[in-house]
Amino acid sequence: MQERPPGTECLWAPWRMEFIRDVSRQEAAKECFLCRAATTGDPGANLVVKRASLAMVLLNRYPYNNGHLLIAPLRHVAQLEELSHEEMDQIQALLLQSKKLLDCLMAPQGYNVGLNLGRASGAGLEAHLHVHIVPRWVGDANFMTTVGSAKVLPQSLEELWRLLSEAWAQENLPCLPEK
Ligand SMILES: [Zn+2]
Structure with a gap:
């Protein structure tokens, strides 16, 4: 059996438990984090x-990789057919x-x-349907398997949120997305 580096399993466990607890709590309270x-x-x-x-972009609190974003309609709808053309x-x-x-x-x-x-x-x-956009780097999956989630968040979510929000709001960013 291949030996795991120390701490690999411990890195993921609290992460996933928090997610499961969050979802259970939301289901119990009929709360939806996207509606919130x-x-x-x-x-x-x-x-x-x-x-x-009509729609929004947010960082996934439980990212599969650094920079994992979610794009969702503001309305609480589950099916693509329920979206209007404008929302789509x-x-x-x-x-x-x-x-x-x-x-x-992030290149x-x-x-x-x-x-x-x-x-x-x-x-x-x-x-509440949402589109995932997950940035990938060559070798990131192998690296994740090798060292668990250690590389997933080189930046904190708050730091990345600030960076992305400011960049989106800036008028003169060289590679600014079209508005
Ligand atoms: Zn919702």
Whole structure:
């Protein structure tokens, strides 16, 4: 059996437990973290990078990789068919802007972009659809397997939130996403 580096398992355990507890708590309270993010007066506490008229971009509190963003409609809808054309357009525009911003700030070598629809897909929150955009670097998966989550957050979420929010709001950033 291949030996794991010390601490590998311990790095993931608290992380996932917190997520499971969070989801259970939300289900019990019929609370939705995306609805909370959609209406909050405190974008920082909810890691909201950009809130537009119909959709928003926020950092995933439980990222698969550094810079993992979620793009979601403001409305609590589960199915693609429930989105209006305008919502779909705005989600698409925000996805493109997010990708450009991540290109600019983090220079990833690739992305995983996608939707998990329905419980069987592994969606953590199936009732409020959201698009994942996960920056990737060559070798990051191997590195994750080797050293657990140690590399997942070279920056704190708060620090990354500040960086992304400020960059989005700046007018003269050389690689500013189109507004
Ligand atoms: Zn919701």
